[in-house]
Amino acid sequence: MKRNTKVSTAVIRRLPRYYRHLSELQESGVVRISSGALGKSMGLTASQIRQDLFCFGGFGQQGYGYKVDLLKEEIGEILGISRGHTLIVLGTGNLGRAIIQNFRFSANGFDLLAAFDIDPRVVGTRIAGVPVRHTDELEAFIAGNRVDVALLTVPIAAAQRMGDRLAAAGVRGIWNFTNYELACARQDVIVESVHFSDSLLALSYMISQQEGVEEEL
Amino acid sequence: MKRNTKVSTAVIRRLPRYYRHLSELQESGVVRISSGALGKSMGLTASQIRQDLFCFGGFGQQGYGYKVDLLKEEIGEILGISRGHTLIVLGTGNLGRAIIQNFRFSANGFDLLAAFDIDPRVVGTRIAGVPVRHTDELEAFIAGNRVDVALLTVPIAAAQRMGDRLAAAGVRGIWNFTNYELACARQDVIVESVHFSDSLLALSYMISQQEGVEEEL
DNA sequence: TAGATTGTTAATCGATTAACAATC
């Protein structure tokens, strides 16, 4: 694999999409695909796909294209799917509970170790087989288990404090579902946020633009 | 307001962040802010902020900066928060239910009209006050009510078919939470996707990079 | 071999940053 000097975030954001599309192609029984065909189905140019893959070295064959299973495998490797990452969930409210029950952690290479909450009614129970511990045990748990990522779904008022605790305890990434822009407490802790609100407002903007055009007619 | 020729998606994606930060500033009692100070707290340059706002016309005062409440108001207007948009939810599984119960639709300018499902155990009930109807009634409901956006949380196997139905029925935007890249059935229907998996895999990539560096030491 | 398609460099395009006159 090519020495990846510095891969832009634009490329990084496209990698999971490639992985997803290749998985779908694989399930459909497609064995081989060209950058042109893949680009067409994903709304990208062939050039862009080849340029993206070039960041990590060539995975194709000239005159042939890419083997779907091989390329999927390689991109999965780049994304770290086979590194055995681990994860805990902070907060078992409606959203935390739903994600624990629904999300295919293992398909994304993550092992969900435990959930944490302060509500005595859920502490000690299990959600979809995952044990719920008291948040007081958080630091001890992280000290005793390698925890790569913490999914944060606590109330917004507790978000920053909990983020600080997680960073101090030594998690490497925080997957932030609170509608709060977590300040990176430490440089080496990576915060990845899923802001539902930002997504809906972007959609709101786009449909509002259409309305604007219609009003002019 | 300046005639917005063509605003780039990069700018559009930042608008909700501005709105969120300005709301926080407003709650903290901050009345006035300069592009420099706002940029510092958001991790952007002052130039970028002024350039972004310049897309829509100037909302500041030279030598003074921006009035927080006024700028928030203006950006909210641009995002369409006061347009009285409406929304329905397709699918009341764990995730759909959690979003109905948790998400502050009204704070984002959306009125949640109804939810739809095929499960006879939930059809006819209410979730957080929102009536759950049978999916068979979808087209009739949309014909009888203006529905701007449909939130999609159906099983992945049903996603594309349901997307097509929604587009045919006349919604203007689909807020897609399925882990499926919805093909835009119609050009004028805007699909905005929240792919949890893409987000976690991007985070997985980033922490894997750190590991790579550590291994070299 | 001829045709197809990649890997890779060069050209273009767009977004970010810098600069500064305007003005509060």
Add this chain to the structure above:
DNA sequence: TAGATTGTTAATCGATTAACAATC
């Protein structure tokens, strides 16, 4: 008035697209 900060144009930087030799 002097100082601060915007609005707006110009310069720079980075990402996307085009081109084409290499090669399967």
